[in-house]
Amino acid sequence: MTNEARQGAVSASSERRNQIAHEMQTLLMGHVISKSTDRSSGPTRNTTSSYTDAVRFDAEKRKIFRTLPLLAALTRDLPKPGDKMLFEDAGPPIVILRAKDGGIRAYLNMCPHRAAKVVEVCRSGSRITCPFHGWTFDLEGKLIGQPSAQSFDNIDRQELGLIRIPAVERHGLIFVRADPEATSIDIDSYLGDFAPELELLEFARAKPIKRGRIEAGTNWKYALDTYGESYHLSTLHPDTVGKAAVNDTMIYQPFPPHHRIGYAPISMLDDTRKPSTEWPKRPFSAVHLLFPNTIVHVTALGPGHTYLFYRVFPGRSAAQSFTMMETYRSGEVPESDDVAPWEAMHDYQVRVIGTEDYRAASAAQTNLAYAPDGHTLVYGANELSIQNFEQYVSNLIYDADDDLVGDSPACDQYAASSII
Numbered sequence: 001m002t003n004e005a006r007q008g009a010v011s012a013s014s015e016r017r018n019q020i021a022h023e024m025q026t027l028l029m030g031h032v033i034s035k036s037t038d039r040s041s042g043p044t045r046n047t048t049s050s051y052t053d054a055v056r057f058d059a060e061k062r063k064i065f066r067t068l069p070l071l072a073a074l075t076r077d078l079p080k081p082g083d084k085m086l087f088e089d090a091g092p093p094i095v096i097l098r099a100k101d102g103g104i105r106a107y108l109n110m111c112p113h114r115a116a117k118v119v120e121v122c123r124s125g126s127r128i129t130c131p132f133h134g135w136t137f138d139l140e141g142k143l144i145g146q147p148s149a150q151s152f153d154n155i156d157r158q159e160l161g162l163i164r165i166p167a168v169e170r171h172g173l174i175f176v177r178a179d180p181e182a183t184s185i186d187i188d189s190y191l192g193d194f195a196p197e198l199e200l201l202e203f204a205r206a207k208p209i210k211r212g213r214i215e216a217g218t219n220w221k222y223a224l225d226t227y228g229e230s231y232h233l234s235t236l237h238p239d240t241v242g243k244a245a246v247n248d249t250m251i252y253q254p255f256p257p258h259h260r261i262g263y264a265p266i267s268m269l270d271d272t273r274k275p276s277t278e279w280p281k282r283p284f285s286a287v288h289l290l291f292p293n294t295i296v297h298v299t300a301l302g303p304g305h306t307y308l309f310y311r312v313f314p315g316r317s318a319a320q321s322f323t324m325m326e327t328y329r330s331g332e333v334p335e336s337d338d339v340a341p342w343e344a345m346h347d348y349q350v351r352v353i354g355t356e357d358y359r360a361a362s363a364a365q366t367n368l369a370y371a372p373d374g375h376t377l378v379y380g381a382n383e384l385s386i387q388n389f390e391q392y393v394s395n396l397i398y399d400a401d402d403d404l405v406g407d408s409p410a411c412d413q414y415a416a417s418s419i420i
Contacts (some may be wrong), residue, residue, distance in 0.1 A: 006046045008170055013200040020200075021284040024262040027251045029279065030156035032268045037230070038252040039385035048368045049205040050390065051219040057318035060220075061395050064292050069168070069175040071294045071311060072096055074328060078174070080106070082139065084122040089313045089324060090178035094165050095119045099139045100126070106167035106176050107141050112160045128162075137162050146259045171195065172203030172341050173290075193254035197288070201298060205331025206307050209339050210346040212325050214354050217362035220293065220314045220321035221393060226357040227287060227310065228385040230263050236360055240352050252385050257291040258394040289385070291392065297349075302337070306345050310353070319365050323358075325350060338386045 032039055049056060072087045072201050078098040086109065087094045093109035095118070111118045116132035128137045129145070136145030141162035144154065152160075166177040175184050188195065216223050226232075234247035246264040253260040262285070272302045283300035290296060297308040307328040315321045327346035329339070379387045 016200045017284040029266040031249050037249050039381035044379050045386050048371045066179050072176045073174040075172045082124045092178050104169045105167040107162035171199045194258040206328035209327045209342040214323040216321050216358040218365040220312050222361045223321045224312045225386045229383045259289045261287045296324045304333040
């Protein structure tokens with residue numbers, strides 16, 4: 001792509017973002033004025049076993065985290081050929097790299113000799129050398145160096161390459177499928193109508209700022225649910241998020257199984273006292289669910305945007321999870337600009353998520369372990385994103401797994417309800 005074409009694409013994306021921001025602002029102002037929010041047609045119930053059952057938990061790890069495309073990185077995490085990174089969050093140890101042709105490759109991080117990890121420290125370079133016996137591979141996974149090769153004369157070296165893992169790069173996002181037996185990822189079909197919404201965010205230009213890991217004593221779905229509603233903002237976050245956004249006020253835009261949510265900034269309360277012609281134009285800001293496990297929060301900061309990625313994974317048991325959190329800044333911010341404001345944003349989010357959202361979720365998880373038989377959780381009509389997410393997960397497990405036969409118990413009707 002020429003520089004002119006690239007600039008044209010950036011300009012078109014910026015224009016489209018501004019258009020969506022205006023549309024979302026109009027919808028949110030309508031809710032703020034009427035003191036309403038997007039709702040489903042009614043509340044639903046879900047069984048406690050959705051968050052506690054070990055059999056279901058194992059099925060989720062197999063049928064979701066080993067089968068579906070998972071976001072592993074952004075384009076600028078691997079900027080040049082030979083760059084490598086490890087992805088072990090979904091179970092299988094995987095190494096992802098930028099090949100000589102500029103494309104993405106992923107391999108099981110396992111030497112075909114005696115299964116040692118071939119990459120322990122990610123150094124950029126055109127070769128991969130196993131630290132155990134020195135077997136060496138190129139970026140295409142081919143064995144190119146083998147000490148004492150005569151000891152393996154009866155084995156075709158073509159059989160001794162690294163095991164390929166499906167990986168694909170699209171819209172500045174790098175996906176893997178954590179299954180050594182899988183052959184490909186149909187990412188375009190998987191993203192569907194959500195793809196254009198991701199493309200306009202220009203993740204390929206995003207600069208990595210800071211990353212970290214947040215442990216939580218709660219099921220991965222419960223942790224993810226905390227990002228899906230504004231009903232708790234004033235009570236759980238009175239001194240943090242509750243001061244920045246209007247409680248129980250949001251818009252929900254589905255791109256099944258993904259979605260986008262817009263929250264109302266607290267300053268919109270002041271705007272209600274002005275004529276619409278005096279409402280300020282607000283920059284694009286939204287919270288996205290990239291199914292099954294990634295939250296992407298886009299918010300304005302300085303001359304550009306902050307991209308906050310929360311990738312939630314199952315822990316060692318149904319009652320444990322961890323979140324890989326990465327903060328990026330958008331490409332329109334000059335490279336020379338101080339990264340301190342974005343680092344401060346990252347640290348603030350880690351503190352709020354860990355000490356407020358996940359604290360409450362962990363306490364709830366403990367209670368669920370002692371809930372009486374037949375107890376169910378209730379999702380209000382104003383928690384429709386959680387209703388839909390839990391239904392999508394449940395449908396995948398119960399439709400696909402031979403060990404779990406019967407109708408999905410998630411989101412059983414409590415009143416008239418609709419799952420979008």
